[in-house]
Amino acid sequence: MTRLSAITPSGHAHLGNHLGAIRRWATQGRPGDLYFVSDLHAMTVSYNPARLRVLSRELLAVLVAAGIEPDQVFVQSDLARELGALSWILECTCSYGEAARMTQFKQKSEGQGMVRLGLMTYPVLMAADILLQGAAEVPVGDDQAQHVELARSLARRFNQTYGEVFTVPSAVMPPTAARVRDLADPARKMSKSTQDSAGTVFILDDPDLVQRKIKRANTDSLNRVEYRPDEQPGLANLLEILSACTDTRPKDLAEQYASYGAVKAATADAVVEVLRPVRERALELLADPAELDRIRKEGAHRAAERGAHRLSSAMRLAGIGS
Incomplete structure (x- = not known):
């Protein structure tokens, strides 16, 4: 049973990330679990491309350095072609109302001058992340549970409409994590994207x-x-x-x-x-680009292989592709 977890490179990884998630992934993870750097999700708000690339490599190095097996990690954008194809299929399975009612979209779009379409559609991309890898369980907090429910709905709808392809995932609550607050302002959580x-x-x-x-x-x-x-x-x-x-x-x-x-x-x-x-x-890993590139390349290859059959089956049943 595959369990899938991700972390977004919206800033440098901090103590709260380590104590609350990364350390637990390394010490309590199961052999079939998968962990990825969700760099595509970081593009839903204003960002610096060069910084995103640096942060993604840094976060990959941190995951491996924490003790997660290299064959369990990958970077999301290395599967951009596969995810792009599956996301389009799922967007054509999803209704506008389902995407627009996502609570995080409503919260994050408030007060923004330009709201990126990707902020609305990224829950569908998240569904593609989950369904491409055949994940059965997705540990998430309350703020992401709605997105996993969307993935469940899309998987069921596609399977019932076109044919059985996708595992219907379940959201699971991770073990209680350490509550790490900002040292200067304990009223807020420690954050990767903090300005101070x-x-x-x-x-x-x-x-x-x-x-x-x-x-x-x-x-x-x-x-x-x-x-x-x-x-x-x-x-x-x-x-x-x-x-x-x-x-x-x-x-x-x-x-x-x-x-x-x-x-x-x-x-x-x-x-x-x-x-x-x-x-x-x-x-050490960041100082050895060749080794980090090797880990990343092999992770991308394994992740693409895991999802290849599901993607080809979904495209065939949806009536597209050769």
Whole structure:
């Protein structure tokens, strides 16, 4: 049973990405699981092409460096021809109403000067990602569950109208992940696309920079080391990060330290050690373009091969192609 997960290169991968998803993929993933860099999804809003290319390579290196097997990773745009063909078939299976009612489209299009058509249609591209690889399970949060439901609807509709081709996928809730908040503003999540990097620890940050960012984290003036997320969100964020790094409950950690400074120092040390092997291996891969290109090329070849029969069958049944 194939499980498919993706991460979009909208910015540099950060600590929250690692603790919340990437590390879990590496340690808890199954042999048949697939992970990809969804660079085509990053094009739905304004972006810099050169930066997108750099971020995609960097994220691929991070996935492999974290311990995900190279034969389980690929970059989405390397299947642009296959996905383009399948997306068109699925767009012709999807209704305008289905695409327009997607909640994320409504939210992200508000206040934008120019709304790209791709912002509306990318859930269909996401369906193509899933259906091309024959994924049976797609771990997603609440914000993406609606998109997987669209993929289910399109798979069923195509199968019933033209013939059985696609596995009907299911959305599954991933295990509870670490809640990593911005160090400077714990009211918001740590983000790849943040404009102010002071509160974001990136996976490839130098250890000294990681130390400085965490030790400057926003806390409060109560000067009480207790785990109270509502009353002390900044301190709770540090304790939750330390908890994820040490596999110790935040409440238990709060009892071990007498000051905010001690919590910050312990958290900084733990984060540096958790990220160190990933950072070092990722930098090695980025410094060896030939090896990273080899991994990427082989990943693309395997992903294309996995989907070739489904795509050719879908095209034949839809009445197109030779």
